[in-house]
Amino acid sequence: MTLRLGTRGSPLALKQAEMVRDALIAAHGWDSGAVEIVTISTKGDRDRVRPLTEMGGKAVWTKELDRALLAGETDISVHSMKDVESIRPEGLGIAAMLERADVRDKLIGAASLDDLPDGAVIGTASPRRVAQVKGLRPGLRTDLLRGNIATRIAAVENGKFDATLLASAGLDRMDQGHVGHHVELDVMLPAPAQGAIGIDARSDDAATRAALAAINHVDTFDCVMAERAFVAGLNGDCHSPVAALAQLDGDHLHLSVEIYSEDGSDRLQDKISLDRSDTETPKQLARDMLAAAPDSIKKLFG
Numbered sequence: 001m002t003l004r005l006g007t008r009g010s011p012l013a014l015k016q017a018e019m020v021r022d023a024l025i026a027a028h029g030w031d032s033g034a035v036e037i038v039t040i041s042t043k044g045d046r047d048r049v050r051p052l053t054e055m056g057g058k059a060v061w062t063k064e065l066d067r068a069l070l071a072g073e074t075d076i077s078v079h080s081m082k083d084v085e086s087i088r089p090e091g092l093g094i095a096a097m098l099e100r101a102d103v104r105d106k107l108i109g110a111a112s113l114d115d116l117p118d119g120a121v122i123g124t125a126s127p128r129r130v131a132q133v134k135g136l137r138p139g140l141r142t143d144l145l146r147g148n149i150a151t152r153i154a155a156v157e158n159g160k161f162d163a164t165l166l167a168s169a170g171l172d173r174m175d176q177g178h179v180g181h182h183v184e185l186d187v188m189l190p191a192p193a194q195g196a197i198g199i200d201a202r203s204d205d206a207a208t209r210a211a212l213a214a215i216n217h218v219d220t221f222d223c224v225m226a227e228r229a230f231v232a233g234l235n236g237d238c239h240s241p242v243a244a245l246a247q248l249d250g251d252h253l254h255l256s257v258e259i260y261s262e263d264g265s266d267r268l269q270d271k272i273s274l275d276r277s278d279t280e281t282p283k284q285l286a287r288d289m290l291a292a293a294p295d296s297i298k299k300l301f302g
């Protein structure tokens with residue numbers, strides 16, 4: 001039997017697909033051909049110009065993979081969990097996650113945001129990073145920069161942008177761990193699910209789900225599910241600047257969350273402790289925060 005693994009074709013996506021393939025082969029002692037990588041082009045890959053917010057949100061990364069999986073053309077899909085909408089389509093479900101990598105963002109182009117002069121332009125496509133940068137340094141400017149990791153590093157190197165922000169996890173996976181400077185968690189809280197690789201399977205495919213259970217990193221799974229529950233409770237979409245990080249402490253999770261207005265001038269934050277498999281409390285926290293939020297924030301959510 002071969003397991004067909006669906007993935008996007010970007011260098012990072014392919015690398016992550018290989019990590020999942022290798023983990024499955026190692027866990028089950030399968031032969032090297034047992035997992036076949038099937039590359040599927042997504043709308044997000046084909047259109048590198050328009051912002052995600054104009055193209056249909058995060059689903060631009062997953063829609064074609066979801067369709068192939070539901071149609072039985074593939075058996076699993078590998079995703080950056082950060083790019084997966086908090087509600088999965090009927091019939092699919094995240095079955096496993098690999099151990100989470102470094103969750104921090106990295107700044108490329110300067111050692112810290114404080115080192116950039118007023119007027120400097122940060123290239124990013126992320127509403128969260130825009131709000132965080134402007135909230136911390138209202139004098140900095142941001143402009144749309146999309147594309148894969150190499151494109152974004154090059155845009156700073158060739159002077160099109162003064163700086164950019166990238167997830168440390170992606171840089172490490174692409175052997176670019178020497179690039180950029182970490183931004184600490186108390187300066188910029190990461191995106192929900194940042195640094196986690198997830199594997200989707202059909203809900204009724206018990207055999208595949210059992211095979212995936214062998215490579216699931218339960219601590220990562222519980223933390224990321226709590227962060228995703230917070231986003232689900234916000235009814236957030238790709239317009240929504242939100243940061244969340246759950247960290248494990250015994251059988252409890254500490255969940256830190258922040259939501260912002262577009263320019264970061266308004267920011268709400270909270271930190272709660274919850275049982276590790278409780279996805280209801282993060283949802284309720286989201287609803288309570290939104291109810292108390294100023295219009296500048298409220299209008300960006302569900």
Ligand SMILES: NCc1[nH]cc(CCC(=O)O)c1CC(=O)O
Nearest residue numbers: 080082166167169170194195196
């Ligand atoms: N939105 C694109 C995306 N999705 C996942 C990663 C990095 C890898 C990860 O967070 O696991 C990136 C690039 C980035 O934000 O720098």
